[in-house]
Structure formats: C-alpha cells, structure tokens
Amino acid sequence: MDYKDYYAVLGVPKTASADEIKAAYRKLVRKYHPDVSKEADADARTKELNEAYGVLGDPEKRAAYDELGSAPYRQAGEGGFRPPPDWGAGFESFGGADSDFFKDLFAHVGGGRRRGFQMRGDDSYAVIEIALQDAYAGAGRTISLRVPEADASGRVITRERTLNVTIPKGVTEGQQLRLAGQGQPGSGGAAAGDLYLEIRFAEDRRYRVEGRDVYQTVPVAPWEAALGAGIEVATPSGRVTVAVPADSQGGRKLRLKGRGIPGTASAPAGDLYLLLEIALPPANTPRARALYEQMARELGFNPRLDPRTGL
Known part of the structure; x- marks a missing residue:
C-alpha cells in the first residue's frame, strides 16, 4: 500500500507536540470545512485532515504510526509500506477514517490497541455559521456531520449523522459550543469524545462586530444631520428611534448602551x-438642481477649507 504522511497533511514536523498538532488541525479544519470554505476540494481536504488528526492526535495511535512508518517497514524508493509479519498479533482494530492506507494499516493489521483496552474517543471540531440576529435572540440549527464507525466486520466506514443544535442567546464569534459525547466513538466500550462547534457570523455588510460591540452604518439626509431629527433605525434587536443631534457630520458615532x-x-x-453617513439626494430634476444651485450661491460652503484657518 502507498504510505501516507499524516504529518505533511497537517503541516507539522514529526517532532511536533500534541498541542501543536491540535492547533494545526483546528486551524486547517476551520479553513477547509465544507460549510464555509470556497475551495473546490474542501470536502476531501476535511476528510484527510480528520484522518490525520485521528491518528496523530492520539498518543497510542501516533506511536504505532511512527513505528510502522519508519525503516525497515517503509519500502525504500517505492513510497510503499510493509508492516512486520507479526504486527497484528494480540491487537484489535480501532476506528479512524476510511482511506485505504488507514484501513490497511489499522483495520487489517491492528491499531496498537490491546484487547480489553479502553480509551475515550477523540474530540471533533466544526464551524457553524449563524446570522448576527441569532446571537441576540438565540436559535435552533440542524447540522449534518460525517462520522467514522466500525461495521459488523470491523471495517471503518463513514456515515452521516444529523444533530439538532441550540444556539444560546449571547454567543460571540469564535466562541465554541460543546456537545458532550458527540465526538469520535471510544474504544473498548469507552465514552465518545465531545464535539466543539465554533461560532462564525455570516457576512453582513450592514454590521461590524468587535467582541460584543456592534457597529452599524446609518444613512441620514443632509437636513437631518444639519437640523437634528428623530429617525427610526432597524437594528439587530429590532427597530428603535434615535435622536440625531443638530450639526452632525458624517462619521459621527451615536452610542446605544447595552444594545x-x-x-x-x-x-x-x-x-x-x-455611524452616521450623509446621503445626498440626487440632482435629477430641474427643481432639485435649482435648490442645489441656490445653496451653492447663498451658503458659501467649501468642505475643503479648514474652518479653523480658512485654508
């Protein structure tokens, strides 16, 4: 069988620590997750990343992989792999992924787990995209995950699993929701790992989010900014009436505490x-042009002059 370099898949050296391997996996799986990635091979890359982390993220699996991946078991110059004849003796297989290399390495010849050995399943990570408004009110979502499991013959297969997820009110971008027991299955009857869903806000050009603070651009008419006005604004938490102070300039920031x-x-x-943005009415009628011309004559306004110096 062809040898697969799991270290190269995750972009880490063979000397990488467990924390470095975990960090590399989480970074890449966020990048290539099919629900958010624009990459054409996102689904295949995600499967490959899950397979690599399923081995390197487990100390015992990693030790077995390192042992079998070294000389003399690697066939020099051929990129192949030849396990020792007695490698499968006294071992049971464990679940991982469904590539030929993984199956041949662990499902057929064993995986480094002795009979009677129990180990909690690995944690899984995924990204879930929500609207900003969902963080204000909370929401329910249904997600589909591909998970590995062993069939009746001990072969590793992949099946699709559907979960109903509750998005709690007040979540922030980057926050992780923990779903206990929804990660990778355990070995020898041990408990499954957990599933961590990282919150990501769907792109919305109306808003910019920093932590729990939200910034929203609001267009106002020139007379509303100049004379002051009460305007109605649609915000993520509903419509509110806001007082625009007289002599407001474009870019002025109005703070709504706790909103x-x-x-x-x-x-x-x-x-x-x-953030106030002055929206100018078009001069697309004779009357509108006449009003603009009157303003130009009577106001003597030059926005490029510094009012402090006149320059």
Whole structure:
C-alpha cells in the first residue's frame, strides 16, 4: 500500500507536540470545512485532515504510526509500506477514517490497541455559521456531520449523522459550543469524545462586530444631520428611534448602551454604535438642481477649507 504522511497533511514536523498538532488541525479544519470554505476540494481536504488528526492526535495511535512508518517497514524508493509479519498479533482494530492506507494499516493489521483496552474517543471540531440576529435572540440549527464507525466486520466506514443544535442567546464569534459525547466513538466500550462547534457570523455588510460591540452604518439626509431629527433605525434587536443631534457630520458615532450582543452570566452586554453617513439626494430634476444651485450661491460652503484657518 502507498504510505501516507499524516504529518505533511497537517503541516507539522514529526517532532511536533500534541498541542501543536491540535492547533494545526483546528486551524486547517476551520479553513477547509465544507460549510464555509470556497475551495473546490474542501470536502476531501476535511476528510484527510480528520484522518490525520485521528491518528496523530492520539498518543497510542501516533506511536504505532511512527513505528510502522519508519525503516525497515517503509519500502525504500517505492513510497510503499510493509508492516512486520507479526504486527497484528494480540491487537484489535480501532476506528479512524476510511482511506485505504488507514484501513490497511489499522483495520487489517491492528491499531496498537490491546484487547480489553479502553480509551475515550477523540474530540471533533466544526464551524457553524449563524446570522448576527441569532446571537441576540438565540436559535435552533440542524447540522449534518460525517462520522467514522466500525461495521459488523470491523471495517471503518463513514456515515452521516444529523444533530439538532441550540444556539444560546449571547454567543460571540469564535466562541465554541460543546456537545458532550458527540465526538469520535471510544474504544473498548469507552465514552465518545465531545464535539466543539465554533461560532462564525455570516457576512453582513450592514454590521461590524468587535467582541460584543456592534457597529452599524446609518444613512441620514443632509437636513437631518444639519437640523437634528428623530429617525427610526432597524437594528439587530429590532427597530428603535434615535435622536440625531443638530450639526452632525458624517462619521459621527451615536452610542446605544447595552444594545450590542446580549450579555451572559460572565460578560455584560455590548453596545451598539450607529455611524452616521450623509446621503445626498440626487440632482435629477430641474427643481432639485435649482435648490442645489441656490445653496451653492447663498451658503458659501467649501468642505475643503479648514474652518479653523480658512485654508
């Protein structure tokens, strides 16, 4: 069989620590997760990453892989792999992924797990994308995951599993939701690992989020900015009436305290900042052009002059 370099898949050296391997896996699986990645081979890359981490993320599997992947068992110059004749004696196979290399290495010749040995399953990681409004009110989502499991003959297969996930009110981008027991299955009757879902907000050009603070651009008419006005604004938490102070300039920031992402027991609510943007009416009618011309004559306004110096 062809040898597969799991270290190269994760982009780490063979001397990498467990934490470095875990960090590399989490970074890459976020990048290539099929639900969010634009890459054409995202699904295949995600499967390959899960397979590599399923081995290198487990100390015993990694030790077995390192032993079998070294000379004299690697066939020089051929990229192949030849396990020792007695490698399968006294071992049971364990679940991992469904590539030919993984199956041949671990399902047929054993995987380094002795009979009666129990070990908790590996944790799994995925990304879930939600709308910003879901962080304000909470939401329910249904997600589909591909998970490895052993069939009746001990071969590793992949099946699709559907989970109903509750998005709690007040989640922030980058936060991880833990689903206990929904990760990789354990060995020898041990408990399954956990599934960690990382929150990502769907792109929305109306908003910019920093922690729990939300920034929203709000267009206002020139007379609303100049004279002051009460305007109605649609925010992530609903419509509100906001007072625009007289003589407001474009870029002015109005703070709505506590109107950002809702707080939790451990963190206070964020604020909502409305950034005023002056929207000019078009001069597309004779009347509109006449009004602009009158303003030009009577106001004597030059926006490029510094009012402090006149230059």
